[in-house]
Amino acid sequence: MFGDFSASNPPLFKQLAELQNQLDESNAEKLQLESQLNALKAQQLSLLRELKEQQLVTAEITQLRQQVDILAKNKKKLEISLDVITEHADLFEMQLVDAQNSLEQKVTERTQELEEKNNQLQAEIQERSRIETELLHAKESADVARISAEMANQAKSIFLAKMSHELRTPLNAILGYGELLQEDLTDMGLAEFSNELHQIQRAGEHLLSLVSDILDVSKIETETLALSLTEFTVNDMVNNVVSLIRPTLKGNILEVRCFNKVGTMRADATRVQQILQNLLSNAIKFTKQGRICFAVKLRADYVYFRVKDTGIGIPAEKLSSIFEAFNQVDNSYTRQYDGSGIGLTLCKQLCQAMNGEVYVKSILGQGSAFTVQLPRYPEND
Numbered sequence: 557m558f559g560d561f562s563a564s565n566p567p568l569f570k571q572l573a574e575l576q577n578q579l580d581e582s583n584a585e586k587l588q589l590e591s592q593l594n595a596l597k598a599q600q601l602s603l604l605r606e607l608k609e610q611q612l613v614t615a616e617i618t619q620l621r622q623q624v625d626i627l628a629k630n631k632k633k634l635e636i637s638l639d640v641i642t643e644h645a646d647l648f649e650m651q652l653v654d655a656q657n658s659l660e661q662k663v664t665e666r667t668q669e670l671e672e673k674n675n676q677l678q679a680e681i682q683e684r685s686r687i688e689t690e691l692l693h694a695k696e697s698a699d700v701a702r703i704s705a706e707m708a709n710q711a712k713s714i715f716l717a718k719m720s721h722e723l724r725t726p727l728n729a730i731l732g733y734g735e736l737l738q739e740d741l742t743d744m745g746l747a748e749f750s751n752e753l754h755q756i757q758r759a760g761e762h763l764l765s766l767v768s769d770i771l772d773v774s775k776i777e778t779e780t781l782a783l784s785l786t787e788f789t790v791n792d793m794v795n796n797v798v799s800l801i802r803p804t805l806k807g808n809i810l811e812v813r814c815f816n817k818v819g820t821m822r823a824d825a826t827r828v829q830q831i832l833q834n835l836l837s838n839a840i841k842f843t844k845q846g847r848i849c850f851a852v853k854l855r856a857d858y859v860y861f862r863v864k865d866t867g868i869g870i871p872a873e874k875l876s877s878i879f880e881a882f883n884q885v886d887n888s889y890t891r892q893y894d895g896s897g898i899g900l901t902l903c904k905q906l907c908q909a910m911n912g913e914v915y916v917k918s919i920l921g922q923g924s925a926f927t928v929q930l931p932r933y934p935e936n937d
């Protein structure tokens with residue numbers, strides 16, 4: 557296009573060409589500027605982004621700062637609390653130390669107490685074992701004493717049995733000759749001596765009955781008493797006893813209650829009579845101008861003989877001991893009533909030998925009641 561034109565107008569063409577060049581240059585420059593602009597835009601964008609990020613960071617920093625403040629405040633609070641706690645802990649520690657000290661003291665005191673108690677216990681144990689040993693020795697000597705007492709009692713019984721036997725023979729002779737002498741004196745008209753002789757006779761009879769009682773007791777103790785069981789009418793035996801006792805009543809009234817329906821029984825009649833005579837003579841001895849009731853009863857398989865009086869009575873604490881040999885309520889030498897204290901021992905032993913028993917009830921100053929219980933027909937006789 558410019559060929560024709562340049563040929564007709566060279567200067568313009570030159571100008572145009574220059575302009576063209578300039579334009580090209582400007583285009584190139586424009587392109588360059590555009591690319592620079594783009595780069596700047598990109599830079600701006602990245603700067604903006606950075607700015608934004610920076611803002612975010614600032615916000616975070618602010619937040620962090622706030623948190624740090626809060627933390628600082630909390631720390632302060634904690635420090636205060638820590639102080640308080642430390643103070644309390646110190647106080648507590650002091651109290652703890654005090655408590656520990658007093659505990660230690662208490663433990664020491666308690667240990668001391670326990671030691672003392674332990675010593676006491678030890679002493680008590682020693683004392684006890686000493687007493688035990690002493691008791692053991694005492695028991696041993698008591699056993700030895702008991703055995704020797706039993707042996708001595710046995711020897712005594714044998715001796716008494718022999719002596720009583722030896723005494724009875726001359727006594728019986730004295731009594732027999734006394735009786736003869738009394739008859740002779742009466743025949744010879746010397747009755748004034750008869751009274752003295754009668755006294756001698758009575759004393760002799762008393763001595764004989766005493767000797768007989770002693771012999772019986774020793775026979776029972778040495779188990780040499782032989783019973784002779786027979787069947788007899790109770791009423792007859794009672795009448796026999798009453799006839800022997802009546803002359804000795806000494807102003808007392810005797811009431812007898814025994815009926816025929818009691819019938820018969822099987823026992824040693826002489827021994828039963830001996831028991832009843834003993835009880836009746838006691839009742840008479842210890843009753844002054846009173847009443848004595850002698851009653852017989854049959855109940856179940858037993859016969860009961862009861863001797864009741866309105867005499868002096870027996871103190872309650874003496875009731876069990878009166879059955880012991882030679883035991884009397886009044887054991888003094890100056891006592892009012894005579895006797896040896898062997899009658900009830902014999903009664904009890906004879907009752908038991910016949911599978912029976914004797915019981916006593918008494919009120920001091922009012923009277924006594926002795927009851928003999930005997931099997932009517934003993935099983936193994």
Ligand SMILES: Nc1ncnc2c1ncn2[C@@H]1O[C@H](COP(=O)(O)OP(=O)(O)O)[C@@H](O)[C@H]1O
Nearest residue numbers: 838839842878884885895896897898899900924
């Ligand atoms: N019926 C009674 N009333 C009061 N006391 C009695 C009676 N029977 C026995 N006694 C008491 O029991 C004691 C023992 O009696 P006993 O053995 O017969 O001996 P004794 O008649 O020889 O004294 C008597 O000394 C007396 O103290």
Ligand SMILES: [Mg+2]
Nearest residue numbers: 838895899900
């Ligand atoms: Mg008597």
